[in-house]
Amino acid sequence: MKKDIETIEERVRELLQSSERGAHTYDHSLRVLKIALEIGQEEDANLKVVGAAALLHDIGRAEERETGISHAILSGEMARPILEEVGFSREEISLVIDAIRTHRFSEDLTPNTLEGEILSDADKLDAMGAIGAYRAIAQSAVTGVGIEGFLSHADEKLLRLNQLLHTPSGKALGKQRHRVLELLVDELRREVASTEGLTTPELSSIPDMRGE
Amino acid sequence: MKKDIETIEERVRELLQSSERGAHTYDHSLRVLKIALEIGQEEDANLKVVGAAALLHDIGRAEERETGISHAILSGEMARPILEEVGFSREEISLVIDAIRTHRFSEDLTPNTLEGEILSDADKLDAMGAIGAYRAIAQSAVTGVGIEGFLSHADEKLLRLNQLLHTPSGKALGKQRHRVLELLVDELRREVASTEGLTTPELSSIPDMRGE
Numbered sequence: 001m002k003k004d005i006e007t008i009e010e011r012v013r014e015l016l017q018s019s020e021r022g023a024h025t026y027d028h029s030l031r032v033l034k035i036a037l038e039i040g041q042e043e044d045a046n047l048k049v050v051g052a053a054a055l056l057h058d059i060g061r062a063e064e065r066e067t068g069i070s071h072a073i074l075s076g077e078m079a080r081p082i083l084e085e086v087g088f089s090r091e092e093i094s095l096v097i098d099a100i101r102t103h104r105f106s107e108d109l110t111p112n113t114l115e116g117e118i119l120s121d122a123d124k125l126d127a128m129g130a131i132g133a134y135r136a137i138a139q140s141a142v143t144g145v146g147i148e149g150f151l152s153h154a155d156e157k158l159l160r161l162n163q164l165l166h167t168p169s170g171k172a173l174g175k176q177r178h179r180v181l182e183l184l185v186d187e188l189r190r191e192v193a194s195t196e197g198l199t200t201p202e203l204s205s206i207p208d209m210r211g212e
Numbered sequence: 213m214k215k216d217i218e219t220i221e222e223r224v225r226e227l228l229q230s231s232e233r234g235a236h237t238y239d240h241s242l243r244v245l246k247i248a249l250e251i252g253q254e255e256d257a258n259l260k261v262v263g264a265a266a267l268l269h270d271i272g273r274a275e276e277r278e279t280g281i282s283h284a285i286l287s288g289e290m291a292r293p294i295l296e297e298v299g300f301s302r303e304e305i306s307l308v309i310d311a312i313r314t315h316r317f318s319e320d321l322t323p324n325t326l327e328g329e330i331l332s333d334a335d336k337l338d339a340m341g342a343i344g345a346y347r348a349i350a351q352s353a354v355t356g357v358g359i360e361g362f363l364s365h366a367d368e369k370l371l372r373l374n375q376l377l378h379t380p381s382g383k384a385l386g387k388q389r390h391r392v393l394e395l396l397v398d399e400l401r402r403e404v405a406s407t408e409g410l411t412t413p414e415l416s417s418i419p420d421m422r423g424e
Contacts, residue, residue: 031407126407130400134349134359141350150346180399187392188342195243195338 004048004086008055011082015059025058028126028135032057035173036122040115042169049092049115052083053099057119072104111166121170124161129177132158133184147192154185216260216298220267223294227271237270240338240347244269247385248334252327254381261304261327264295265311269331284316323378333382336373341389344370345396359404366397 016026036054040047060074067074076097083093099116102109103123111117126132136158140150162178165171228238248266252259272286279286288309295305311328314321315335323329338344348370352362374390377383 034407129403130396131359131403131407133396134362134400137346137349138353141353147343147346176399177403180396184342184345184392184396187388188346191341191343191389195246195343 004088005051005055007086008052008082012055012059015062015078025061029055029058031126031131032119032122035125036118039118039121039167039169039173043114043118043167045114045118046092046095048088049095049099050118052079052088052092053096053103053115053119054122056082056096057100057103057123070104072101072109076100114167117166118170121165121167121174124164125170125173125177127158128161128174129180130184132161132177133181147188151185151189151192154181159185216300217263217267219298220264220294224267224271227274227290237273241267241270243338243343244331244334247337248330251330251333251379251381251385255326255330255379257326257330258304258307260300261307261311262330264291264300264304265308265315265327265331266334268294268308269312269315269335282316284313284321288312326379329378330382333377333379333386336376337382337385337389339370340373340386341392342396344373344389345393359400363397363401363404366393371397 012029013026016029033051033054036050037047039045040050056079057075058071059078060069060071060076063069063074063078064071079097079100080093083096088096095113095115098113099111099119102111102116103119111120127135133154136153137150140146140153143149145153158181159178162171162174165174224241225238228241245263245266248262249259251257252262268291269287270283271290272281272283272288275281275286275290276283291309291312292305295308300308307325307327310325311323311331314323314328315331323332339347345366348365349362352358352365355361357365370393371390374383374386377386
């Protein structure tokens with residue numbers, strides 16, 4: 001196993017660090033790996049499959065941007081030769097690719113194995129909590145959609161992720177992360193509301209309280 | 213007063229929206245204005261001076277990037293002709309410029325008027341709370357320093373701002389904002405710690421619990 005997982009990690013690093021938003025996606029993959037292994041241990045899953053699927057689940061992102069094909073499909077296809085190279089069995093390869101294909105929030109595919117559920121949970125957990133907020137805010141800054149864009153994204157996606165968790169361990173990890181996300185979004189909305197909508201009529205009503 | 217503050221706001225919008233990071237700085241100026249007026253009302257300050265100082269406090273930012281001179285000094289200088297244009301008295305102009313010159317965290321100038329203290333408090337409050345976190349995360353994404361860069365900035369600056377507030381009303385507003393910031397930073401650090409430091413030896417110890 002030692003050489004297997006090291007080789008997979010090497011391939012993932014090469015693929016993700018060379019792509020445009022590389023560092024971010026590679027860091028994300030390592031965090032998903034760690035969360036997936038934590039859940040996998042508690043849920044008594046096949047950790048070899050879980051670990052490989054977590055590391056490889058986003059390797060098709062750069063190609064998605066070029067082709068428009070979902071990275072869940074692309075990552076699955078790109079994973080096959082790497083898994084063959086490190087000597088995974090046909091059954092293991094099939095389990096890994098199946099997990100990768102069904103991990104994505106935006107598609108309507110439900111994982112049908114424990115390992116697929118774990119990858120899906122780990123990926124969602126990294127989009128929740130303080131790290132999820134950090135990632136979404138960074139994205140909103142880079143794309144220029146601003147605070148309002150972040151708040152919409154939080155309402156439409158981030159704050160719904162806790163309902164999409166599959167495993168008991170994933171749901172347990174999700175509780176604190178959901179709470180933090182909710183608190184931050186509520187407070188941001190409160191602060192924005194308290195300082196926005198300052199219109200010119202309101203401005204012109206400023207009195208000079210000390211007279212003049 | 214009506215025409216005065218409208219004209220000032222127009223000049224600020226022209227100056228800040230045309231500069232590189234314009235939209236952001238203009239939004240920030242409007243939020244500082246609103247917070248400053250809220251504190252100013254409670255502290256019975258000269259709202260004409262407070263409002264003008266809040267709107268004008270960052271207009272020298274673009275020139276700071278070109279010249280390296282502190283925007284607190286530049287904004288003060290650039291404010292003078294605008295304030296003369298709208299008919300502020302010499303005493304009012306001197307109070308506004310004085311407040312602008314002493315608002316900055318990074319310089320060691322302490323405000324010596326109530327209006328200066330209010331501008332300084334309002335500017336710091338917009339760097340605290342969920343909005344402060346949002347602004348700092350957006351900045352860390354744009355400059356590429358990442359999560360670690362954000363956490364350092366939070367430790368070195370954001371989490372110390374509550375100790376630098378001057379007015380009773382500013383300190384009251386700062387309590388909730390400081391708590392939110394602290395919670396987010398603690399949780400982010402906890403989440404990062406729980407998923408980082410996954411080294412190759414650790415990876416290679418992944419067992420296949422279902423055997424093979």
